[in-house]
Amino acid sequence: MLKGVKVLAFDADDTLWSNEPLFREAERKVAEALSAFGDFDYISDELYKVEFKNMEDYGFGAKAYTLSMIENAVNLSGGKLTGEQIMLIIESGRNILHNPATPLPGVEETLEALQKDGRYRLALLTKGELHDQERKIKRSGLGKYFSHIDIVSKKTQDEYVTLCAEMGIEPSELLMVGNSFKSDIEPVLQLGGWGIHIPAEMLWKLEHTEEYDHKKLFKVKTFKEIIDILL
Numbered sequence: 001m002l003k004g005v006k007v008l009a010f011d012a013d014d015t016l017w018s019n020e021p022l023f024r025e026a027e028r029k030v031a032e033a034l035s036a037f038g039d040f041d042y043i044s045d046e047l048y049k050v051e052f053k054n055m056e057d058y059g060f061g062a063k064a065y066t067l068s069m070i071e072n073a074v075n076l077s078g079g080k081l082t083g084e085q086i087m088l089i090i091e092s093g094r095n096i097l098h099n100p101a102t103p104l105p106g107v108e109e110t111l112e113a114l115q116k117d118g119r120y121r122l123a124l125l126t127k128g129e130l131h132d133q134e135r136k137i138k139r140s141g142l143g144k145y146f147s148h149i150d151i152v153s154k155k156t157q158d159e160y161v162t163l164c165a166e167m168g169i170e171p172s173e174l175l176m177v178g179n180s181f182k183s184d185i186e187p188v189l190q191l192g193g194w195g196i197h198i199p200a201e202m203l204w205k206l207e208h209t210e211e212y213d214h215k216k217l218f219k220v221k222t223f224k225e226i227i228d229i230l231l
């Protein structure tokens with residue numbers, strides 16, 4: 001069924017370790033501190049608009065998110081935000097950068113089994129801020145399982161074409177494992193590659209997209225199930 005697959009590429013955030021819940025926790029904490037200016041849903045909707053507007057300039061990640069939270073709070077308070085409130089937002093954002101990146105259940109054993117089996121080369125392709133992603137990879141202790149690690153600012157078809165070129169394979173020889181249909185799965189299917197989708201408990205609004213079935217796509221609930229497909 002997986003005829004010709006040579007490289008398994010893995011997403012990191014919310015695939016190998018949990019990440020999105022830390023963003024949601026920061027959002028909740030900041031909304032609580034700003035409750036004088038609106039309820040959670042209102043503050044959250046306004047924040048999303050600011051994030052969307054800033055995307056082109058800031059890209060993805062915790063630092064971009066912190067700046068957007070500050071901008072949103074300044075707007076909502078009519079410019080009356082206090083230094084104390086700004087510090088609370090900064091510290092809430094900093095907490096996201098302290099993600100311990102503890103591997104999710106089954107991740108380490110599965111990567112070890114795949115490496116030991118040896119029939120595929122393993123790559124890591126993660127989107128975000130270079131410094132933050134590098135530190136999470138280090139903290140996770142998972143770097144040793146990958147023969148190739150790429151940190152990119154977005155995941156479109158171009159980034160996957162580059163990954164394939166760097167690893168000397170055709171896109172049809174690539175299988176991508178990840179939690180985001182939009183970033184991890186769809187661009188690879190469109191190039192003729194394979195996908196294993198492992199939806200996470202929480203998905204960032206900007207990653208929402210229509211999902212569909214495909215003959216080169218598998219969907220599983222837990223990380224260790226990928227072994228049944230791959231070995």
Ligand SMILES: [Mg+2]
Pocket residue numbers: 011012013014015178179180
């Ligand atoms: Mg992810």
